[in-house]
Amino acid sequence: MSDLPAVDVHSAAAEQAAEIATARRDIARIATAGSVDDGKSTLIGRLLFDSKAVFEDQYAAIERASRGDYVDLALLTDGLRAEREQGITIDVAYRYFSTPRRTFVLADTPGHVQYTRNMVTGASTADLAIVLVDARKGILEQSRRHAYLAALLRVPHLVVAVNKMDLVDWSQEVFEAIRDEFRAFAARLHVPDLTVVPVSALRGDNVVTRSDAAPWYDGPSLLEHLESVEVAGDANLTDVRFPVQYVIRPQSDAFHDYRGYAGTVASGVLRPGDAVAVLPSGRTTTIAGIDGPRGPVDVAVPPMSVTVRLADDLDVSRGDMLCGPDGGPEATQDLDALVCWMAEEPLRPRQRLAVKHTTRSVRAMVKEVVHRLDVNTLDHEEEAGELGLNDIGRVRLRTTQPLFVDDYTHNRATGRFILVDEATNATVGAGMLVPH
Structure with missing residues (x-):
């Protein structure tokens, strides 16, 4: 028997994935949902504006188009003419912004029942879903519908943003009633991670920075939570799945011996020297090397896009899959x-x-x-x-x-x-x- 200590391969892989994610500025995909007029587009506009992701000319344009005492930040995401005319969100609007800690891909999905398909599209690849609830109205049918869809799509993290708290005088009782009701509903859906935050998207309270308007709330602001929630560990790092998207065979004398298989790591961890099986043939070989956009890499984890070189010349084409020799799909x-x-x-x-x-x-x-x-x-x-x-x-x-x-x-x-x-x-x- 060896005296060497046992190594938890999965934990080591998770730590390595977290390190790589940090080095790549850790991209987090977020989907927003909720009932009509709960303020989803305004909340996203507030996140973009307060995180300095809005250009001066963009802000000047929406300032001119706004009505009332506040700048209508919803105009940053509601880009279709029909959306602006009706004051509703129809299409899925993707927006990108960064903070010093993380890069975000944010999908603003519609709240109407007839656009459920759009919500499914936006949440299908999300790491986290934000469900907005109007503090005046409480949890509505659409709030439950979108929470259920997020659970059905296995979105690992769910945040309930209780919006328009300024319109109920930042009542602690109102917030806690909504929080407790949603927690009970989420328990039926087996939601693994639920966070509830009181906010005012229009005024910016508790969106990027914590507000003095709710001294009874001791949790993080919405952006603080989005920056700190752990998403790298949500990926399946146990089962190797690498669908082949393209076979790279350069027609150059300098690379006449090069044959690589390009694709995105769906799950698992790939390293040079690892044994893999090729489906559908079932033939086994080892990984000779892994090339990334900037050259060879020692390890590939989801969702990295890489080119895998194999030790043996096998018949591999688009649609085939590399997996572990054991525990394949x-x-x-x-x-x-x-x-x-x-x-x-x-x-x-x-x-x-x-x-x-x-x-x-x-x-x-x-x-x-x-x-x-x-x-x-x-x-x-x-x-x-x-x-x-x-x-x-x-x-x-x-x-x-x-x-x-x-x-x-x-x-x-x-x-x-x-x-x-x-x-x-x-x-x-x-x-x-x-x-x-």
């Missing part, structure tokens, strides 16, 4: 998934669609619509038979070729797919794989 032609339907024409049995999963595209047929989900009551409508626009339900599909999949609860990257209408090439659905 399931290869199956039968998909059982929760699908959010995004098209006007309903999803029905016997329908034929294209499935895009990681970098692999196959054709599929809908075998069965098992049930439709009522996201307000969490009940299953067993006799639904079809899914309409913005509906979510359990669907079984059969593909023409095997896909290499994991359950969505286990691996978000390899547990999701999109459905494409082959006639129009439009994305008509998003799916999350569930256990059979």
Whole structure:
């Protein structure tokens, strides 16, 4: 027996991932949600403005377009003419800003029921979701709907921003009532991490800096929490999944022996010398080297984009997947998934669609619509038979070729797919794989 101490490989990988994330300024993806007029666009505008991410000419333009005593910061995100005219958010607006500690990709998603598909799109890749609640109205149906969707999409962190606290005189009782009610609801959804913050997006209280208006609140401001929440450790660092996106074979004499496989690390940790298996062939080899944008790297973790060189010349092409020699994904032609339907024409049995999963595209047929989900009551409508626009339900599909999949609860990257209408090439659905 060796006298060397045992090494926790997963912990070591997590620490290394955190170090790499810090070196790369740790990108955090955030989705906002909530009922109509809860102030989502204003909150994002406030974050952009107070974090110095707004140019002077942009601010001057929205200052001229604003009405009332305050600058309408919602105009920074509501870019469509229909959004400005109606005073609502329709499309998903992505905004980017940075602080000294972190870079943020922020998605402003619509609050209307008919735009549920947009909310699913914005939250599907989020590390954290912010659900806004109007302090005057309390938790509404849409607040519950968006919290449920965030839980369904397995967003690891959920923040409830109780907005417009200035309109209830910063009442501690109002805040605590909303906080306790939301915590009880979140417990039913098995939300792993919930934080509740009282804010006033219009005035900026507790958004970037803590406010004296709520002396009874001793937690962080919203931005302080966003900067400190741990997102690097949320990635699956155990199961190696590397979908091949492109084969790099330079037609140059200087690189005539070079053959690399480019893609994004979906999960796990890749290092030179590691043994890997290639799917669908099942052949095994080792990693000869890993090249990043700036040259060779010693380790690759999600979501790094790299080129992997293998020790042996194997038949590997786009749509194939590198994984660990043990504990690989399931290869199956039968998909059982929760699908959010995004098209006007309903999803029905016997329908034929294209499935895009990681970098692999196959054709599929809908075998069965098992049930439709009522996201307000969490009940299953067993006799639904079809899914309409913005509906979510359990669907079984059969593909023409095997896909290499994991359950969505286990691996978000390899547990999701999109459905494409082959006639129009439009994305008509998003799916999350569930256990059979």
